[in-house]
Amino acid sequence: MSIAALIVAAGRGSRAASVGAAPKQYALIGGRPVLSETIAVFARHPNIDAIQVVIHPDDRPHYQAAVADTCTDKLRMPIPGGATRQASVRAGLEALAAQGEAPDIVLIHDAARPFVAAETIAAVIAALETHKGALAACRVSDTLKQGAADNSVRATVPRQDLWQAQTPQGFHFDAILEAHRRAEDAQRQDFTDDASIAEWAGLTVALVESPARNIKLTTADDIAFADREMRALRMFEPRFASGFDVHRFAAGDHVWLGGVKIPHTHRLEGHSDADVVLHALTDALLGTIGDGDIGQHFPPSDPKWKGAASSLFLEDAMRRVSARGGRIVNADVTILAEAPKIGPHRPAMQATIAKILGLSSDRVGIKATTTEGLGFTGRREGIAAMASATVLLPSS
Numbered sequence: 001m002s003i004a005a006l007i008v009a010a011g012r013g014s015r016a017a018s019v020g021a022a023p024k025q026y027a028l029i030g031g032r033p034v035l036s037e038t039i040a041v042f043a044r045h046p047n048i049d050a051i052q053v054v055i056h057p058d059d060r061p062h063y064q065a066a067v068a069d070t071c072t073d074k075l076r077m078p079i080p081g082g083a084t085r086q087a088s089v090r091a092g093l094e095a096l097a098a099q100g101e102a103p104d105i106v107l108i109h110d111a112a113r114p115f116v117a118a119e120t121i122a123a124v125i126a127a128l129e130t131h132k133g134a135l136a137a138c139r140v141s142d143t144l145k146q147g148a149a150d151n152s153v154r155a156t157v158p159r160q161d162l163w164q165a166q167t168p169q170g171f172h173f174d175a176i177l178e179a180h181r182r183a184e185d186a187q188r189q190d191f192t193d194d195a196s197i198a199e200w201a202g203l204t205v206a207l208v209e210s211p212a213r214n215i216k217l218t219t220a221d222d223i224a225f226a227d228r229e230m231r232a233l234r235m236f237e238p239r240f241a242s243g244f245d246v247h248r249f250a251a252g253d254h255v256w257l258g259g260v261k262i263p264h265t266h267r268l269e270g271h272s273d274a275d276v277v278l279h280a281l282t283d284a285l286l287g288t289i290g291d292g293d294i295g296q297h298f299p300p301s302d303p304k305w306k307g308a309a310s311s312l313f314l315e316d317a318m319r320r321v322s323a324r325g326g327r328i329v330n331a332d333v334t335i336l337a338e339a340p341k342i343g344p345h346r347p348a349m350q351a352t353i354a355k356i357l358g359l360s361s362d363r364v365g366i367k368a369t370t371t372e373g374l375g376f377t378g379r380r381e382g383i384a385a386m387a388s389a390t391v392l393l394p395s396s
């Protein structure tokens with residue numbers, strides 16, 4: 001079954017005219033045009049196979065700029081719309097029908113609704129298994145008043161059973177194309193959405209509950225709201241990185257692992273306290289901000305770090321992340337060793353690392369494994385540690 005999204009972007013949107021020269025669907029929210037955000041939702045949705053945008057013929061330069069950084073092979077060439085929304089949708093449907101393989105399902109969506117949830121798209125598609133049409137809608141929550149000409153209240157309208165129509169509105173493709181053709185033949189050009197054309201044509205249309213957040217950006221205030229929302233969404237980007245370290249055993253009676261002193265038959269040899277866990281974790285953190293590695297910041301050739309507690313290195317990496325405005329989300333370590341047993345020391349390691357990184361201990365993973373007697377760890381020649389960390393950094 002093939003599913004196309006038909007995005008209607010041909011309107012002139014006079015109500016948001018104060019936004020600037022470009023129609024509202026090209027206004028910038030969080031630094032990107034509204035239409036780019038809307039296309040992106042459908043482009044990354046796994047159920048959508050093709051995206052057809054209907055634009056105003058005057059908007060080609062705006063459109064080209066809006067899709068310049070859109071990486072998807074779903075997007076078809078835009079087609080010019082008509083004088084009304086209904087005519088634009090009709091043009092889009094005819095274009096899809098003319099492209100050889102017409103889709104089985106079409107989801108018609110307003111370009112000015114960039115906050116549509118992926119779940120809503122999936123729910124509309126699911127409703128089409130039992131109905132010819134389905135639309136996203138939200139229940140009316142405000143009390144409704146009918147006003148008289150002088151703005152006095154004439155009546156209170158019962159809101160029970162009332163829904164606000166949104167998009168996407170999904171249909172069996174052949175059925176909605178036929179309904180649109182019949183509406184035009186009947187010279188009905190006053191429909192404001194496609195569900196009402198489907199209803200007029202006698203198709204049953206299902207209501208699919210959708211969050212009120214899926215608003216149609218209409219006024220300059222709506223655009224300002226959307227701009228703040230998008231900026232908030234995009235404020236941080238996740239960074240993930242890994243680290244690895246090995247130290248060999250030497251004569252001694254304890255090792256430092258994860259900032260915890262553990263009695264053992266040997267010590268780990270190194271310039272500092274040779275805490276492989278903290279070293280691997282330090283490198284993982286440095287990796288999230290592309291800031292070199294532990295050896296670059298604390299050269300073994302520098303006597304200053306002889307015998308140093310490795311918590312210093314992790315604290316330094318933590319400061320470097322903080323200086324970039326970063327927030328550590330979690331840290332995770334796997335220790336590769338035949339001995340000592342890590343389990344009894346896990347809570348102490350977790351607590352120590354959590355304290356240095358300012359995390360709750362459920363955000364610090366400590367795991368250990370033997371290597372089944374294989375390799376240098378298996379021969380008990382040393383201990384290795386692998387670490388990873390996730391950091392949220394302010395987006396540039």
Ligand code: MG
Nearest residue numbers: 245246276279
């Ligand atoms: Mg090391």
